[in-house]
Amino acid sequence: MSVAWMDKVEQQTRLAGHNRVAMLLFRMGDEQLFGINVFKVREVMRRPALERMPGAHHLIAGSCNYRGMTIPVIDLAVALGYPSLRDEPSAHMMVTEFSRSMQGFLVAEPQRLVQCDGDNLETPAPALGFGTRVNAVTRVDGALVAVVDVEQVLASLNTTQAELSAPMQRMARVHDLQPRRVMVVDDSLVARNQLVNLFRQMDVECVVAQDGREALKRLEELAEAPEGEGITLVVSDIEMPRMDGYALTRAIRDTPELRKLKVVLHSSISGIFNEAMVREVNADRFVAKFQPDLLAQTVLDLMPEQFEKF
CATH class of the missing domain: 3.40.50.2300 (Response regulator)
Incomplete structure (x- = not known):
């Protein structure tokens, strides 16, 4: 991750604890904006070369070598109902960390970092058609932003019920x-x-x-x-x-x-x-x-x- 990116994330995350959320906005191929909490994003880069993973879940676009680690790459476009970005040369990959695991998400076009007031984040109405993979919506400069429930996406890849020992x-x-x-x-x-x-x-x-x-x-x-x-x-x-x-x-x-x-x-x-x-x-x-x-x-x-x- 570049120093400039890290500086921007640090500036945004200093607002945490005051009911404000710093989000990275991105698109999936049309004008609809999506968002993800910047705490969870380690780096944004051009889509790397992907290795095929025969028999993998349909949301897995492949795997890649990320700084010496092999990580799975999830086609977030498919998860959100868009055409696959697996073979799209202009696609980008967000490297994220959730629950101590690292994975990449393919997106069409990263946008910018924004600050959102928690009071303005709302549960999306079913009529909006986002389904279960969006758990909040808000507006930024008048444009509707859908916040992706990444935990729901990851859970769909692993259906094993976590049990107490x-x-x-x-x-x-x-x-x-x-x-x-x-x-x-x-x-x-x-x-x-x-x-x-x-x-x-x-x-x-x-x-x-x-x-x-x-x-x-x-x-x-x-x-x-x-x-x-x-x-x-x-x-x-x-x-x-x-x-x-x-x-x-x-x-x-x-x-x-x-x-x-x-x-x-x-x-x-x-x-x-x-x-x-x-x-x-x-x-x-x-x-x-x-x-x-x-x-x-x-x-x-x-x-x-x-x-x-x-």
């Missing part, structure tokens, strides 16, 4: 976490389902919210709930529309009735800057997606020995 399931049963309840906050349906399944294996009841604003409202409602119906711990994504995970954590710490809640930020975004932000907003832990045993152990570590409702 047998030892961890036994440990959860020994702890007997009932009647504690956990709030799961994530705008990705795939991620929410993964987390609900994990807590089901731990015999822990979940309350689900799709973004920070919905979560905060629900937490305030449950603050006066009878014993056994309150929330003990929040597991929240970071990158979400309306209110992100950083802003949600800050709001929890600023609300007297909620500030004792344990908060785990759970995200595919990684890196030193993110870890610093987690400390700044006073979250209890950060766990990279999706590591079932590590997340389960974190929950066991943070749950109080005796049930408390905050």
Whole structure:
């Protein structure tokens, strides 16, 4: 990645934690703009030579040598309903890092870095026709921008259900976490389902919210709930529309009735800057997606020995 690109990303990401999202915009062959969080982009380059991968998923365009590593290259155009870019000489590749794994995504035309206010990110109406692979929309200079749910795309390539190991399931049963309840906050349906399944294996009841604003409202409602119906711990994504995970954590710490809640930020975004932000907003832990045993152990570590409702 060039020094100029790194400087631009650093300038943009300094806004994180203030409910602002820095996105890289790109196109897929027409005028529609798409976006991806710049935290997840390591480099943008011309499409390299791709090696064929017989028997691979239809979204895999091939593999390539990236700085000495062999990484899969996903045809994001096909995933979004556009003609394949696999053999398009003018195509570009975004090298991304999600949940400690690296992959390339083919796009037609990278555009620019922009700042978006989290309040202006909305869940797309079904009538827009983006389907499940877009989890938010906003406008930049009047143009509609569709934010790609990359986790959903990656999940479609790996249909194996992540399960807790047998030892961890036994440990959860020994702890007997009932009647504690956990709030799961994530705008990705795939991620929410993964987390609900994990807590089901731990015999822990979940309350689900799709973004920070919905979560905060629900937490305030449950603050006066009878014993056994309150929330003990929040597991929240970071990158979400309306209110992100950083802003949600800050709001929890600023609300007297909620500030004792344990908060785990759970995200595919990684890196030193993110870890610093987690400390700044006073979250209890950060766990990279999706590591079932590590997340389960974190929950066991943070749950109080005796049930408390905050």
